Amino acid sequence: MGALTGIRVLDLSRVLAGPWCSQILADLGADVVKVERVGTGDDTRSWGPPFMKDEQGEDSQEASYYQSTNRNKRSVAVDIASEKGQEIVRALVAESDVLIENFKAGSLKKYGLDYESLSSLNPRLVYCSITGFGQTGPRAQEPGYDFIIQGMGGLMSITGERDGLPGGGPQKVGVAVTDVMTGLYSVIAIQAALLAREKTGKGQHCDMALLDVQVAALGNQSQNYLSTGVSPGRYGNAHANIVPYNSFHASDKDFIIACGNDTQFSALCSAIGLPELSSDPRFLKNENRVRNREAITQILSDHFKRDTAEVWVERISRVKVPVGVINDVAGALAEPQVDARGMLVNIPHPMNPDFKMVGSPIHLSDTPVSYRNPAPLLGQDTDSVLAEYLDFTPDALSALKNEGILG
Template sequence: MQTTRNHKQEKTSLGHIRVLDLTRVLAGPWCAQNLADLGAEVIKVERPGAGDDTRSWGPPYLQDQDGNNTTEAAYYLAANRGKRAITVDISTPQGQEIIRELAKQSDVVLENYKVGQLKKYGLDYESLKQIKPDLIYCSITGFGQDGPYAHRAGYDFIVQGMGGFMSLTGERDDLPGGGPQKAGVAIADLMTGMYASIAVLAALNYRDRTGEGQYIDMALLDTQVAMLANMNTNYLTSGKTPKRWGNAHQNIVPYQTFATSDGHIIVAAGNDGQYRKFVQAGGCPELADDERFASNPQRVKHRDTLVPILADMVKRKSKKEWISELENAGVPCGPINTLDEVFNDPQVIAREMCVDLPHPTAGKVTLVGSPMKLSATPIVYDTAPPLLGQDTSAVLREILQYDDDQIENLSKNGII
């Protein structure tokens, strides 16, 4: 590899890798952030004057040291740490030439433009592999590069519906509030970013063994279908379409959420012994001896009778009391935490799932840490999500050897 950030090379997994990141919003940036966390030099390319759409997807916005809002939305901060940011107008011949030169000096190109959009700029895989034969080129779209939906725009919410997730998620149709429900975060985007990360790493490994680059075609819909896991195979094996069960389990009772006096908990009583301990902790041991509820098959059969009784029982104590008593009794349980409770949880703190990074306008920014814990090549937390275009001049000088006059001319003409 050519020039890269030397301080990342020694004790990182990907310090020898350069990634040219032409993506925006979430799926692509999430993939690129994973690679940056693992030590890769990631160069984020954005539109001059505007940048990634998520920079303005607020409030909330990061605040500066005087308490004023910056131009960095929290949404943008979530998926862009560890990157260098440059601005290039790729609709211009000069901008296209900059991207080609950078691609020639890179190992990986990530993009999430509409199908065929980069071809008109000469920045598609077929064009770039002519100048960089061993290039890894990953495209992320809503529906993939082929098929009848290929030219549709892909949105996470729509894909959650199309891919079957929402048919499985939400309260039962026969209960109040029943109906399809999306996830609280953009799971199709996030999981596509994760799968894309794996695919890029696999392609890099293959390139290192054979010298051959390749094209990676990632689609949100493909990912959403794939991640339904056992629910897919339940259907494919039985031919029966699964239904929504909300926070309940179709085969185990009680295996669901309950409201306490001050919050909610999850109780996952997987066998009759755990169920008995649960109702004993609630002061209702007779519920374990009632023949309607004594065994799991009977509890499933009489679910609609038992669950309201258990719900009344659970409301008599606080969340903290229930968690303490059930953990001591050996009944699987857990709280449903709000995010303030999550980030004050001693386990989350011990696992260092919050990191503070220096920021040029805010002084520091607090971000969520990576869940990847590697003993020999730990995650790299070196730079905050960059300001728009903050590294443009440095990247052009260091990698492409542009001089001051060239950079000034490009800036004057709105190319960068």
């Protein structure tokens, strides 16, 4: 039994933010039915290479991107542009607790699949809309992709090396982080609405926007601006408010120090053989080190070139100062701690019994996450879901497939 066992989720979303949200709900036990376009399905099914390898080690047509966000779901292929397809979706809504969609604001109204229409059909429905800009405002009708939002939302202005240095200029994050964060915030909103429904008996509309999430997630950087009137700049791997909090190059490769307070700085200085730095008036407190950022960074940079990253990490970790190497993805997944936490899971796939993926970071003592199924093939559950939810007969399903309504 998962924490959300018994909750039925109808997922009309595609790409990343919506599917990320519904995958988390599915991991927690919800029955998630993914509604996809007949013939093509979710856009990300074709976002490759890379593709999942089949049992013979050859490329399948299941893109790795799609695989990463759709486990534990059932796929139903329905043409929602057709009247019969819309009727099927409405019938599924009547049996569901949650609907997730990421169509452009207002575009589902023409199909009678908007919140107002569906909430009158099922007043207990929690309806979550995920868009680039939200349901209101001057840009509500525009599409919004993660990359655009990272730029508009200020994230790229504080990500990347400083202007004038090699590689300087704004950079997007290497993962579509705004999509991922929006998926996470959407899970919170949906669960809050489900809890509220326990008190009121009524569902509600969750209006989630990538731009809202990105602005909210600026955290201390936005507050720095509100306090000073000065927009924060890019610091590369350095921190705007803490020093030393940066990557450094040893004799062989880079490593990271995240020194969060003055006590840690004193311990760091002793561990690396420079105890005098902690009593230097320029570096005595964090505010001094921030003001003298260039000086302390240069001293440390020169010093760390004298030995390997492994040596420095071992010495610094011994005094409990946060420190670590910079892994590539392969190195990250090979970390013993990652293995110990069970973060790599095997979920046998019809095309690949040894299929592996990264698991959920949620660890619950009584209602743990479960890995029931890999990402579904397109329409693989059309018959079983419609028979289970709506009592469709084999003849009715066959007729609708012949019409192209179902896949």
